[in-house]
């Protein structure tokens with residue numbers, strides 16, 4: 001492949017991953033098969049809440065091709081521990097035990113009650129249907145407020161309550177006093193619906209037992225092979241040293257594969273029991289029940305301000321739907337947004353707290369943005385409400401409240417130190433690109449002529465914190481894992497390079513960006529670099545890929561390892577050229593003697609002599625190879641301004657996009673093509689959230705949006721083209737100046753869309769508008785506000 | 794359980810096999826022939842990950858039985874590149890960053906190929922409509938649409954050069 005750019009970092013370098021993916025040679029879990037492999041299928045509860053009276057697996061066991069059929073009780077001896085939740089957010093949190101297969105009670109529709117194993121996918125499916133389960137249905141609870149009522153059915157009787165915990169940020173300043181005295185108080189209530197992540201590749205697992213060694217290799221469609229190795233060793237009792245986890249090609253995650261699932265533990269346990277390779281592939285409708293959901297948060301948001309719109313205090317109180325059990329980090333998700341309800345604005349006082357509540361629904365957990373979309377939605381919608389209240393333009397209210405530009409750590413109202421930011425610059429650029437003044441004129445003209453199609457303009461000036469670290473801080477907030485990551489760089493004797501990373505990409509293109517970093521650092525051709533990831537047998541210990549952390553943590557570790565290789569090579573070059581290290585210049589992989597540039601050594605030459613080790617300086621080990629670990633001193637804080645213009649048909653409630661402009665700031669950019677791709681994709685997911693998607697359960701806990709037929713994942717027809725631009729404010733958190741960008745679009749977009757629709761409808765008196773803004777919902781909002789069946793104001 | 798004999802051409806290669814009548818074409822391709830490039834993303838014919846060409850028409854191979862492909866010419870993603878060279882459409886996907894995780898990509902490429910072969914000078918809107926049955930969760934579609942629009946002129950040249958190649 002011909003690469004047009006000379007210096008890779010910052011260039012629009014085409015992806016290494018693409019040629020295999022475009023020709024059908026990518027190998028995802030379902031593309032793998034092993035000799036003697038058998039298939040697992042899971043028998044799932046059709047009820048949201050029921051006592052299990054009896055499980056009869058005998059009819060399945062007797063079917064052709066069936067090699068095992070087992071109930072929760074049959075499997076109980078397999079577990080050394082329950083499925084992990086690694087974020088018990090408070091000391092007094094009520095933690096239910098979560099076993100891979102339910103034993104006494106099912107607690108959500110889709111809860112596993114038995115498994116069958118057969119010699120083919122189809123036979124396993126047939127056998128699962130033959131398992132007889134006798135249930136005693138119980139009343140279900142699906143609403144977070146109802147779940148906290150005295151007489152609510154209990155999801156976990158042994159806990160005595162559905163309320164698991166309340167976590168408080170602790171507050172900054174005099175919150176009560178400021179609200180009591182403030183001339184303007186805005187109170188808003190927002191419901192953030194449950195969302196179904198819908199990575200296009202469903203989950204899947206394949207486990208191969210190594211017959212002689214007692215070891216196990218697990219291929220899983222996961223974002224977190226490293227975390228899976230540690231935690232699944234604890235669940236199954238398999239020695240961690242005998243467990244290898246591989247994330248092969250993974251078809252998207254968005255947080256839904258940032259988890260440890262029952263099926264992974266089950267395939268391991270069954271492979272151990274049967275001593276055969278065991279495979280399970282999730283069906284899409286199964287995915288809707290058995291893979292985590294996102295969001296599901298009720299938010300009470302209050303702002304205190306002056307008459308002219310200067311922000312004084314923020315108070316946010318949330319009730320978060322945990323679902324029926326805790327998955328890996330379920331209780332901590334709203335905490336990911338705990339320091340963001342003040343946005344990028346100055347204020348004096350801050351309060352945030354949230355309560356986690358169990359319901360008879362699929363467990364919730366991280367979904368793209370995780371906590372930060374909720375926070376950004378709340379503050380950005382409330383800022384618009386404040387602007388309306390004080391009679392100012394929403395751009396103006398934001399501008400007067402922005403934290404001024406800064407390049408060194410600066411405190412947000414929430415107490416966090418942000419790394420760098422220039423919020424006004426991004427807003428100015430976005431306003432210009434959107435043609436804001438023209439849009440406002442057009443909006444007024446439509447109102448004046450009583451046009452049935454009103455125009456609305458929505459602004460969202462977001463900030464988020466990603467690249468969670470340092471590890472000591474994660475410890476302080478009771479998160480069990482660390483925030484560091486690592487990388488190794490090995491220059492081979494022939495000058496080719498092997499790169500090993502602790503990150504685990506599933507669409508982000510790390511093979512490309514990591515190669516760019518190393519190619520520039522070592523002056524080695526891009527195509528001579530191979531990046532190895534997602535296999536615990538070859539990559540260094542790491543913390544995988546989620547939360548927009550890979551570049552800001554793992555990429556920086558890689559840069560550090562690359563620099564170490566250069567330092568080592570310099571020592572060897574100085575020795576071979578018989579000069580002092582300070583007498584060497586280094587450029588593009590070549591050391592040359594100052595003043596005598598013909599006397600030089602290249603990195604590949606040095607890699608060869610370092611491997612021969614015939615003539616090394618004292619104290620220098622053979623080989624050009626180095627590892628580094630980076631535990632960042634702080635988060636990174638990407639920010640940006642998104643502006644959305646919509647046309648709302650007041651007669652039908654239909655919302656059409658006229659314009660979507662996004663100006664993002666993720667600090668230094670390694671590959672602008674990949675950054676733009678992340679932003680476009682993130683915005684699409686945010687728009688989907690704002691306009692189309694919502695998991696709906698009935699009062700019995702039956703998931704009504706149970707497949708892609710009735711849960712609307714938008715297609716190319718629904719998603720508009722966003723105009724993208726960026727500002728560059730390098731992060732002060734890391735030496736590369738980079739910030740995460742994987743989630744920004746999804747964090748920024750929903751309030752931009754909702755603010756636009758609300759802006760269009762506010763002349764009609766519409767004040768309450770919730771996601772998703774479907775035509776029906778818009779039409780009803782208009783009807784409720786005007787008493788009329790739509791039509792112009 | 795009775796089986797039935799099917800004979801068809803897949804990527805230009807004649808294939809004969811005994812299949813269970815209930816076997817879906819997508820599983821015949823993936824598990825019977827080992828052509829795992831074609832993906833399965835749903836169980837409701839909604840996602841288009843399984844799209845292949847049958848006699849030049851793009852079809853969702855999860856909605857067809859293998860026996861329905863008897864006597865037909867099927868092209869999968871594995872049959873698009875020729876002689877180790879990416880097809881202009883595949884190249885356009887790479888150049889326009891029309892893929893991220895790559896899972897929807899085989900289906901997208903096949904849907905686009907079927908469409909472009911009939912509509913050599915498409916508009917953006919018509920491309921979007923043509924892709925309505927193919928879901929992507931990563932890209933937001935912008936770059937997929939760009940890829941297809943960029944491929945159209947290149948493919949016209951390509952198709953002319955190879956007119957008459959079956960299933961091309």
Ligand code: FES
Pocket residue numbers: 832833834835836837838839840841842843844853854855856
């Ligand atoms: S697999 Fe989804 S449409 Fe065929």
Ligand code: FES
Pocket residue numbers: 200251252507891892893894895896897898928929930931932
């Ligand atoms: S590239 Fe991941 S689903 Fe389309």
